[in-house]
Amino acid sequence: MSFQEKVVVLTGAASGIGKATVQLLVEQGAKVAALDLKGEQLQEAFGKDPRVLCIPTDVSNSDAVRAAFQAIESKFGRLDVIVNAAGINAPNREANQKMVDANVAALDAMKSGRAPVFDFLADTSDQDFRRVMEVNLFSQFYCIREGVPLMRRSGGGSIVNISSVAALMGVAMPLYYPASKAAVLGLTRAAAAELAPYNIRVNAIAPGSVDTPLMHEQPPEVVQFLVSMQPIKRLAKPEELAQSILFLAGEHSSFITGQTLSPNGGMYM
Numbered sequence: 001m002s003f004q005e006k007v008v009v010l011t012g013a014a015s016g017i018g019k020a021t022v023q024l025l026v027e028q029g030a031k032v033a034a035l036d037l038k039g040e041q042l043q044e045a046f047g048k049d050p051r052v053l054c055i056p057t058d059v060s061n062s063d064a065v066r067a068a069f070q071a072i073e074s075k076f077g078r079l080d081v082i083v084n085a086a087g088i089n090a091p092n093r094e095a096n097q098k099m100v101d102a103n104v105a106a107l108d109a110m111k112s113g114r115a116p117v118f119d120f121l122a123d124t125s126d127q128d129f130r131r132v133m134e135v136n137l138f139s140q141f142y143c144i145r146e147g148v149p150l151m152r153r154s155g156g157g158s159i160v161n162i163s164s165v166a167a168l169m170g171v172a173m174p175l176y177y178p179a180s181k182a183a184v185l186g187l188t189r190a191a192a193a194e195l196a197p198y199n200i201r202v203n204a205i206a207p208g209s210v211d212t213p214l215m216h217e218q219p220p221e222v223v224q225f226l227v228s229m230q231p232i233k234r235l236a237k238p239e240e241l242a243q244s245i246l247f248l249a250g251e252h253s254s255f256i257t258g259q260t261l262s263p264n265g266g267m268y269m
């Protein structure tokens with residue numbers, strides 16, 4: 001499968017799954033517009049690579065996304081693939097710490113034979129819920145809306161949206177995360193139905209636990225517990241996720257649209 005002459009836009013490119021996917025795509029011959037909030041980290045990862053155009057962008061801001069796609073059109077003049085990988089677990093450090101503390105308390109309760117209890121619902125503000133929706137969901141809508149006209153003029157393409165296994169199974173956690181990731185699946189299916197006549201396929205990836213900085217925002221005992229939920233008893237490598245994304249981005253999945261592929265080590269079957 002060749003990505004020679006293909007132009008890819010990928011969000012969340014500075015770290016984890018997104019970074020591994022940019023590396024794989026350029027190896028396959030693609031030119032990549034790499035978007036991330038963390039401009040310095042992005043520059044460090046790909047600043048010297050002539051096949052990668054680094055565009056520091058907050059993808060939760062629709063004006064910033066529009067400007068980024070204008071720059072992409074000026075530079076490349078075509079678009080074949082969008083990978084929407086930018087995402088967050090929690091709206092800020094404080095909310096993340098509360099989640100970590102709740103997870104550790106739940107594990108302690110289970111170790112001493114008590115049922116874990118959570119208070120995520122009462123603890124979540126409107127603002128926190130909205131922020132995670134903006135980053136995990138609205139950003140994907142913005143990138144699809146801005147990218148599709150150019151993709152249509154290029155003769156079609158493929159869009160891959162990163163969701164999560166948390167969209168598929170019921171787990172007690174701050175509600176914004178599974179809500180945003182399940183909404184990504186609705187967005188994916190509706191876009192797939194609308195865009196099929198233009199030769200554009202739209203699919204989702206719902207990863208299990210992957211060895212990235214996002215995962216290690218959790219303490220080791222929580223990571224270990226997550227691993228124990230998977231029949232394949234290890235974290236996925238970001239490079240393994242990149243292979244799944246490559247499959248949906250490229251010609252080998254040419255009759256697949258509106259689907260969710262869940263590389264999750266068997267956590268959810």
Ligand SMILES: NC(=O)c1ccc[n+]([C@@H]2O[C@H](COP(=O)([O-])OP(=O)(O)OC[C@H]3O[C@@H](n4cnc5c(N)ncnc54)[C@H](O)[C@@H]3O)[C@@H](O)[C@H]2O)c1
Pocket residue numbers: 011012013014015016017018035036037038057058059060085086087088089135162163164165206207208209210211212213214215
């Ligand atoms: N790691 C896992 O176990 C796991 C599991 C399921 C789903 N996911 C999803 O996979 C995707 C990638 O996650 P990862 O584990 O590689 O995380 P990561 O933290 O390593 O990478 C995410 C990247 O997104 C960027 N980002 C965050 N907010 C942004 C914004 N507003 N604008 C632009 N960029 C922004 C971050 O700067 C970061 O570089 C996310 O959508 C995440 O929800 C991860």
